[in-house]
Each structure stands twice: as structure tokens, then as C-alpha cells.
Amino acid sequence: MAATLKDVAALAGVSVKTVSNVVNGYGFVKPENRRKVEEALAATGYRPNIGARNLRRGKTGFIALVLPELSIPYFGELAALVITAAQRHNWNVLIEQTQGTRDRERSALTAMGPHMIDGAILSPQALAAEDFAAFHREIPLVMVGEHAVDVPIDHVAIDNVLAARTAVRHLTDLGRRRVAAIGRNPRRGTASLRMEGYRAALGEAGLPVLDELIVPATEYHRRDGAEAMRHLLSLPEPPDAVFCFNDLLAIGAMRAAADHGLRVPHDLAVVGFDNTEESAYSIPSLTTIAPDKSAIATTAVDLIARRVAEPAEDFPVQDIQTPFTLKVRESTAARPDA
């Protein structure tokens, strides 16, 4: 069996507490004893029992990361960064997958009691404001990306309206006149914000907002992008550009366009959102909004750390905007004839 403090103490010939003191770096230990304890520690290969320690300390050493699906590149990349950021605070990360369903998001919120986790980072898709009422607000919670309005909860995200506006503006600057949008979804807050940016950019360019060019998507997978694009291509007058609300939709859209014999960017310019690794290598490579994912992860984790450290908080609910850039790639190269 694994060695405990008791075993180490017996071997070193001191009390359990002295060993504990050495392990935790308490100052007043006779050098002689310190040496003996350290030897015993090494000899037994002692590892503290985290569970027992946390039980005693009233902390768990875990934070939860609740997201739709790890197999979606954006979330995989984000999770990787969150885990790395959490390590700096000596936290382990528990990942909970919700498939973007409200039920599972809600149950993740309630099931993970304060016994289990010290805090949670949540990337919700379907949660409504009232779901948060059920949540025991005993541990810090940070929302990333999606933002349930009217709920006083810390939030970290990019400026979605501005990002979308930037993306669409880029398309109109290239001279595209029929700019479609894929990803409308009234249940997603970010989708509404991106719609807003889309409309604003069209307005600035003096272009009309045409309902027929706005395609909804429930999920944001490649398949949905392809489907939406097929629909757009079946229109009497198809678009000459499309702004997709994430990279997967864009990849799917480019695929459908290719199947249809269209050339990207010549016949159709495409912009995505997220700057997943994939978008830099696709053929053609994908112009996309590049949020600073590392900043998102670090900010969210640090925010939880701060709330944990100062629990009886009077520092107000945070709504932090992290930076983004537009990565211009082949999918929006200028037409040679333009």
C-alpha cells in the first residue's frame, strides 16, 4: 500500500505532525530531524493523500470545465489551455461534456457540489437565466463565450459584435455584395451578437440585410455548415461571400461549395470564427476571427482563483473582453479581376 504520514513518521522516529510540518515547509524543524524525515520521505516514496488533505482543508483541489464536447476542435484547444492555466494554481481540471443540451448543462451545475470542486468554468449553449437560480452560488463560476444575460456571473469573452463586424466588413471591403451568414440561432447569445455585427457591417457598406441569405444552425458542426451552404447554393441568386459563425461551419460550407463546383475564394469568399488549427491548413486556408484563446483560458482561471482567495467578496461581477484579430487567408483573397 501507499505510504502515509504515519509510516514515514515511524521510519524517521518522529511524530506524524513533524513529518507533516516538513512536508508543508513549516520553518521550525531541527535540521537533524528534517534530514531524517526527508530520508524517510524518499525511502517510502511518500505522496500526500490529496483527498484527506482537502477534506481537512475544506478545499477540493479541482475546478470543473463544463463544455459541449471535447471533440470539437475549439473546445479541445480551449480545454488544453485551461488545464495548463489551472496547473499554475495547483488545480486539477474535471471536464464535463454536455453536448450543448440544457439538461446536461444544468445537471453539471448542480451535481458538482462545492464538495467536489472549488470553482467552475462554464461554456454554456442552452442554459437559460432561470437555471442559474438553482445553482448553489457557493463556489465561483465563470462563463466563457456564451453569456446568459441578466445573470450576475463573471464572464470572459471577446467582443462578438465587433468581431463579426470586422469579419463582414472585410468581405464587403473586398467588393462582395451578397454576403450570407450561417449560424443564426436565437438560443445562443453569441449567435445574436454575431448577427448584430453582421447587420451593422452590411449597413456600413450600404448593403441590404436579406433574410434569404441568413441561414440558421442548431449545432455548429461541419455537417451543419455543409447543409446550410447547400441551401444557399440552391437559391436563385446565391451569395458571393459567406460569414460562418464558427470554423467548423465554414469548413463544411467550403466542402459543400467544392462539391457544387464553386471555387473559393473566386466564386465565394468564406470567413470563419475561432481560428482553430484546422483553418490554417484547409484548402483553401480559411480567413477567420482569431480569439486569443490563451487569454480566455488564463483570465477565466485567474478569475476563479481570485474569487476563491477572497470569498467574502465585494469586488463586482466581472465582464472581461479578451482580444481578437482577423486572420486573413486564402478563402478571402481578392479576385484577380477585381
Next chain:
Amino acid sequence: MAATLKDVAALAGVSVKTVSNVVNGYGFVKPENRRKVEEALAATGYRPNIGARNLRRGKTGFIALVLPELSIPYFGELAALVITAAQRHNWNVLIEQTQGTRDRERSALTAMGPHMIDGAILSPQALAAEDFAAFHREIPLVMVGEHAVDVPIDHVAIDNVLAARTAVRHLTDLGRRRVAAIGRNPRRGTASLRMEGYRAALGEAGLPVLDELIVPATEYHRRDGAEAMRHLLSLPEPPDAVFCFNDLLAIGAMRAAADHGLRVPHDLAVVGFDNTEESAYSIPSLTTIAPDKSAIATTAVDLIARRVAEPAEDFPVQDIQTPFTLKVRESTAARPDA
């Protein structure tokens, strides 16, 4: 604060143990009391303190998943499946990222004592056999994918030799004569197995194994695939087909080929390995070996569960092969002129 058994007991007017009995489904509780306890449970919103429970039971309720990087699609997809499989055993999954470095793989193995986890699933890349000696073999360990030879540890993977042979055979069947390989890496066991399959298939087709067509890769990222492909295209006599040891390498290779003005599959046929979602939507879509990832995840988790359940085991070390298929897509379509 969160409710404990004591609080619930006080409210219900029974002893702590009776509440515990109700919570754990112990049979002999007076209906009257059961009702009272259940009401109190609901009223307080009691959640068991997992740490304390595990401390008492000597189990942790966690398994570790040690892998190179969550942001790599294959591992993201695998992690998603492992988490789902683990849920069926009431396990939480702790994900540890190693970046594929030997140091971090080793430290993950030792740092996660038996206090922390009930078992571990390991997808190693750089570990040598001797590293396992350091590992306290107190908890079940399953290796997926890579297999450190000479170490008696459970292992789950596809038949890499056969898979590679199948992939290359597919290329030679299409009439390709100069079939390159990208991904040679003597430090990776699977790479050697895939090399073996590659050589075997060439042999069967009566083709020579040419050193110049075999390109090493340390990491298996898109960037490495592109780099390797650029090298191949600089040869006096470039290949007409390439077998990449994973999908990312293949995506990178296709990207480099496109940059070079080559048409895939006409000028160059490409086969990948892993069947990540991305490969179905790339342009052209990628022919690839499709391991049954779900089977890998389930088998690995179930194996751990079995070893945990029967610890004083005499059931021998397992080496389980999971099925795979070859998904033929556009990147290896037959030449129209052939």
C-alpha cells in the same frame, strides 16, 4: 455552507448513520424514517462529500487519462469517448497532458499516486521500458495506442502492421509506383509497426523500399506533414503517393502539395491514419485508416474496471486488438486515365 450528513440527520431526527444508510440504499430502514430522511435530504439539498467518502472507502473515484495534447483532434475525440465510457462506471476523468515528452509522461505516472486515482489510461509517446519500473504498480494501468515492449502492461490498440499494410496496399492497387511514407520515428512503437506494414505492402506489390521516400517526423502535427511533403517534392523523382502515419501529417502534406501546384489525387494520392472528423471534410477528403475509437475507449475503461474489481488478479496481461477499417475517400480516387 453545504449540508453534511449531520445536518440532514438533525433535521430528520435520526442518527447520521441512518441517513447514510438511506443515501447508500441500505435496505432495512423504517418507511417512516426513510420518508423523513428523504424529505430532509431534499430540503437541505444534500450532496455527499466525495473526498470524505473516498477517504473512507479507499477509492478515489477518478481515473487518469494521460495523453500528449488535447488540442490534437485524435486525442480530443478519444478523450471525449473515454470520459463517456468512464461515466458508466461512475468515474471522473482527470486529463494530464504530456506534450509527448518523456519527462512529463514519467512524472504523470509517478505524481498521480494511488491516492489520487483508481487507475490510469496512458497514451505514451516517448516512454521507455525502464520508466515503468519507477511506477508503483499499485493501480491498474492500460496503455492505448503505443506499446512499450517488454513491459507486462495491459494494452489496447489496433493491429498497426495490418492497418498500414492495408493502407499502402490500397495505394499500390491503384497503380501507384512510388509510394512515400511520412512519420518514421524510431522512438515510437507504432511508427515502427506502421513502417513494417508499409514495407510488407510494397514487397507484396513487388516494389522496392526506397530510403529517400521515407521521411521521419518527430511530432505528428500538420506542420510536420507539410515540411515532410516539401522535402519529398524537392526530390529529383517525387512520389506519386504518400502514406502518412496520421491524419494531421496527411493534412499538412496535402497542403504542401497544393502549395506546390500538385493535384490530389491526380498527381499525388494521400492516405492518412486516425479518421478524425477533419479528414471527412478536407478538400479533397482524405482516405484514412479508421480505428474504432469508441471500442478503444470502452475497452480500456472496462479493462481498468475489471482490474479494480478483481485486484488480486491472476488474469493475465491483456493485449487487445480493436477493429479498424479503411475509409476510401477522394484523396485516393482512381486516375481517370488509368
Next chain:
DNA sequence: CGGCATTTTTACAACGTTGGAACAACGTTG
């Protein structure tokens, strides 16, 4: 060398849970 301050060590309790044993209540049986 007694007294006192400082350093070092230890005993004890507690965190929340559950297994085991002990105990209590009950109905049944001889």
C-alpha cells in the same frame, strides 16, 4: 543555576463519511 523566552515537538481533535458491532424494538414460536 533558576527563570524566562524561544524553538521544536507532540497530543488531540476535527474534516465527512461508512463498516462493524452493539444495541433496541418487535413479532413469533415453543
Next chain:
DNA sequence: CAACGTTGTTCCAACGTTGTAAAAATGCCG
């Protein structure tokens, strides 16, 4: 009605750790 088995409940201890407080050892001063 005594003995018994069954059902239901409680008490105690323990899992491994650390905070508190008290005890012990040490060093210093007069």
C-alpha cells in the same frame, strides 16, 4: 412468557491530513 430471530437504529472507530494548543527541549540572561 422466555427465548429467539428479524428488523431497524445507534455508537464507535477509522480513513490521512492539518490547526490548535499544550508540552518539552533548548538557549540565554542575570
